[in-house]
Amino acid sequence: MELYEVAIIGGGLAGLTNAILLAKAGKKVILFEKNQYPFHRVCGEYISNETLPFLESLGVDIIQQKSISLTQFRLTSPKGTTLEMPLDLGGFGISRYELDFFLMELAKKNGVTILEKTNITSIKEKNNTFFLTSNAHQKYQANILIAAYGKRANLDQYLRRDFFYKRSAYIGVKYHLKVNHLKYEHPKEMIALHNFSYGYGGFSRIEDDKYCFCYLSTRENLKKSGDILSLEKNILSKNPYIKDIFENSYFLFDKPKVINEITFAPKTLFEGNILMCGDTAGMITPLCGNGMAMAIHSAKILSENIILHLDKKISFEQCKQNYLSEWNKNFKQRLKIGRNIQRFFGSPFLSEVLVKSANLFPFIKKILVKQSHGKVF
Ligand SMILES: Cc1cc2nc3c(=O)[nH]c(=O)nc-3n(C[C@H](O)[C@H](O)[C@H](O)COP(=O)(O)OP(=O)(O)OC[C@H]3O[C@@H](n4cnc5c(N)ncnc54)[C@H](O)[C@@H]3O)c2cc1C
Structure with missing residues (x-):
């Protein structure tokens, strides 16, 4: 051997x-x-730019060739209250x-x-x-x-x-899709994090004019709804931005990619x-x-x-x-x-409060962005 x-x-x-x-x-x-x-794989496919110099040093030129630069952030509450801000470091989207x-x-x-x-x-x-x-x-x-x-x-x-x-409470679901005409404009360089009751989903561009929509929710939420379709219709779609995605996109997978027992x-x-x-x-x-x-x-x-x-x-x-x-x-x-x-973020009330307060107090925006990115290595 x-x-x-x-x-x-x-x-x-x-x-x-x-x-x-x-x-x-x-x-x-x-x-x-x-x-x-x-x-x-079930993954939101947003990669922080902290990885860029290292990946380039390895010769990962697919990033130059195919990825989409993501520099703007939109956060929405389950009711659709919106917060927008630039991402200092930013990232890129690739599947x-x-x-x-x-x-x-x-x-x-x-x-x-x-x-x-x-x-x-x-x-x-x-x-x-x-x-x-x-x-x-x-x-x-x-x-x-x-x-x-x-x-x-x-x-x-x-x-x-x-x-x-x-036992872990979380499930993850992912789609690749192409959008027709979204009611709420979603610029190419934007990554959005849309909240819903007991979960949130990331929405951003990847290669070849495609988007990735990937969400995390709880097993309990799924159990209450019965199946993925009902969960999306009855809970996720209460957020008008998510409803817009479901109503105005063409889904590229036959069925969603789903994983469960996600533990942190x-x-x-x-x-x-x-x-x-x-x-x-x-x-x-x-x-x-x-x-x-x-x-x-x-x-x-x-x-x-x-x-x-x-x-x-x-x-x-x-x-x-x-x-x-x-x-x-x-x-x-x-x-x-x-x-x-x-x-x-599990709580609709708290995420509403967070979005509203961050709109009022810019330092909260700074903390949010800082916590979601590391240092360049
Ligand atoms: C819903 C969701 C959304 C996410 N969105 C993002 C995001 O937008 N941005 C981000 O940076 N991170 C995101 N993540 C996290 C990110 O996906 C992971 O942190 C990352 O994939 C970890 O990479 P890894 O190599 O450790 O594991 P993985 O990418 O999971 O790779 C592990 C590999 O091991 C293989 N394997 C398992 N068991 C065996 C075995 N016994 N023998 C041989 N092979 C085996 C599997 O098939 C798999 O290919 C998300 C995660 C979830 C759940």
Whole structure:
């Protein structure tokens, strides 16, 4: 059996960024992805510009070629009260379908072995080597293991991670669409966050004249409504901006992409010697974005330390210690604030108060924008 220096479970932004950086540094890397590229994911597809210099340094030129620059923000309350402001740092819109596929190809070009349709189902560690088994009973081995399998997966149960056993209240739904004539004008460079009772949805442009509409709500809201269609008709569409989107757009998927059991509970950065990265290490609420930037940034921090370790400049313990302290410095507080603000937005009353007060007091606008973006890395 071939021995890899690093194995990565999960080919989202965290897994692929690690793979590219490690391969560029000459390391022998294998990455497992249970799906086949390209594929859609439930995600609002707004990426903060804090990632731009880093992605450009990797050679991710698809951003120049296809993405849409997003510089304006609109927040609406469930009743349709509106707040607008420029985004200082801003971001860009591109589908995960395109972006992840591009990164996967880039990883391959740099020498990463990528196994698609390969679901890792068991992990054993012996004598500083990890032994992995896939659903097809294939076996693989590596010295270092990165778990970047996203917010919640079979392996969380396999590893008996605490959060897996606590039920989570949130569901996510996503569409790609083309708009006809919206009643409420939505400029190309705008990202809108539309609130509704017990949820909110992001609406912004992606490549090829398409829009992404992705919302987060609660299981309870869905249960009360019966099904997704009724939820959208009876609850989401009370917000006139969302009603406008549903009535005046052409939906490009046969059916919505839906995920459930989304949890923002704190997680651990390590399970034994397994190094967790991206959402597997901790997920920020979409409201307080931005998970994609965090997935990419945390992968950068992790792989830089793994490279130092593999080049025998630091021990494995030191590698873990550095990753932990840099992760805490960059993300711990952001995740905590995200969890608190998330509560605020469930309530129609409080979100109405927030939009009205931010219109009156500009400093609130500043705080909102600051909390949803990190620093350029
Ligand atoms: C409703 C919603 C809206 C969002 N909107 C935004 C947004 O607009 N902007 C933003 O920045 N962030 C947003 N996020 C967050 C963002 O999507 C995540 O933070 C980001 O995708 C995390 O990347 P990741 O690489 O950690 O995980 P993922 O992108 O989830 O990748 C994990 C991969 O692991 C694979 N996998 C899982 N288990 C296995 C296994 N056993 N074997 C092999 N492969 C496996 C999965 O198939 C998947 O491809 C949103 C999230 C939600 C839920």
